[in-house]
Amino acid sequence: MSPPPSHADRLAAAKLWLVSAARQPGPDAPRDLPYLAHAVYAVVTVPSSEVPRMTCDELWRVYINTDWLEAAPIRAIGAELAHLTWHLLHDHAGRARDLRVDSTTAGQWHAACDAALEPTLRADDLVPDELPRAADFALPAGLSAEQYFAALSKLPASNGESTRNQPVEAGCGSGCDGLARSHELPPGLDLAQVGKDDANQIRRSVAIAYREQITDRGSESGDAWRWTQQILEPTIAWQPLLGSAVRRAIGWTNGNTHYTYTRRSRRQSAVPNVLLPGTRRPVPNVALIIDTSGSVDDHLLGRALGEVDGALRGLGVTGSSVTVLACDAAVQTVTRVRKARDTALAGGGGTDMRAGLTTAAALRPRPDVIVIFTDGHTPWPHQPPAGSAVIAAILGRPEHTLPPSPAWARRIECRL
Numbered sequence: 001m002s003p004p005p006s007h008a009d010r011l012a013a014a015k016l017w018l019v020s021a022a023r024q025p026g027p028d029a030p031r032d033l034p035y036l037a038h039a040v041y042a043v044v045t046v047p048s049s050e051v052p053r054m055t056c057d058e059l060w061r062v063y064i065n066t067d068w069l070e071a072a073p074i075r076a077i078g079a080e081l082a083h084l085t086w087h088l089l090h091d092h093a094g095r096a097r098d099l100r101v102d103s104t105t106a107g108q109w110h111a112a113c114d115a116a117l118e119p120t121l122r123a124d125d126l127v128p129d130e131l132p133r134a135a136d137f138a139l140p141a142g143l144s145a146e147q148y149f150a151a152l153s154k155l156p157a158s159n160g161e162s163t164r165n166q167p168v169e170a171g172c173g174s175g176c177d178g179l180a181r182s183h184e185l186p187p188g189l190d191l192a193q194v195g196k197d198d199a200n201q202i203r204r205s206v207a208i209a210y211r212e213q214i215t216d217r218g219s220e221s222g223d224a225w226r227w228t229q230q231i232l233e234p235t236i237a238w239q240p241l242l243g244s245a246v247r248r249a250i251g252w253t254n255g256n257t258h259y260t261y262t263r264r265s266r267r268q269s270a271v272p273n274v275l276l277p278g279t280r281r282p283v284p285n286v287a288l289i290i291d292t293s294g295s296v297d298d299h300l301l302g303r304a305l306g307e308v309d310g311a312l313r314g315l316g317v318t319g320s321s322v323t324v325l326a327c328d329a330a331v332q333t334v335t336r337v338r339k340a341r342d343t344a345l346a347g348g349g350g351t352d353m354r355a356g357l358t359t360a361a362a363l364r365p366r367p368d369v370i371v372i373f374t375d376g377h378t379p380w381p382h383q384p385p386a387g388s389a390v391i392a393a394i395l396g397r398p399e400h401t402l403p404p405s406p407a408w409a410r411r412i413e414c415r416l
């Protein structure tokens, strides 16, 4: 069943083009995506004359039209392969089942998944021809497939026509929607395939490698970043994560040691002319930016603030070294407080955390750590503030997919 050698060669070249480093930049230069290697070398390829280019099924079998494979440039083959691989990594088929996607809604689900993938693919200049974009449906970028699907389902018939009437045979295969196609092989132990456990193992390997690469590059990646969080930190309670993110950002490693930041050593009076190492390091300055636009849940905000308060108190960081900024579309109040929870919060308008970050970055002394509490429905600056570690506490309800935040901020999803 495997393709003849020349086809295999073209596929091998496309995989290599995806994962190897470029000697020189350029549109046809290799994409340098080593994280994708775990996945693209796991897919099983099957020649098929019934698909226009490539489709995939849930067992990671990729069906390829060999006429297309012969004629297509290597970069187009690589882009299609990356596109299908991301469907498999995101488990779009399993998620489609959760939403009860059927043959009448599969077209919308494909468009929703492709729109969610598009920013990830675009970041690496890997968008295949004809891939739907969020902008095609006048929807914002960076949402999840479920959010796009919900929005597309509400479109009036005339606008939704193109997705609604697409035959199920088109599209990306059952690897995207879980609906078996006539050209797809049956599941079978004697056939080459990737089972559930192996798929989860691959997802984990890719997520770890992807997170490293994206942190180095600092690029924005929408749904893919959210995906790595879900794969790598699926069920951990957010409270200890938020506390430890604060401690780590301040650079405090030993759980039992309290640093004295400003006070001199107690032994100092006994040896007046010698400066003892009581001051281990300068007092860290912390800025808390609180999204006071009406959409943030007060109760959840209180709990998240309490967690950060507790972590800071445990480190002896209190009072004048903590600045609280209440921010909606602009910064409303700036206060230095003993306890973040005591702050009177003004605001309630639109949301723009860029204003809060700009004000925080201009504080003197400059904050070592900035913690932002927000529902995430805000624009973000492209660059992190210089010299400050940023933690984004994204507040939301358990059933919601929370909006993306920039890769340069340590993201903690806090749910009621």
Ligand SMILES: [Zn+2]
Residues within 6 Å of the ligand: 083, 087, 110, 113, 114, 171, 172, 176
């Ligand atoms: Zn697709």
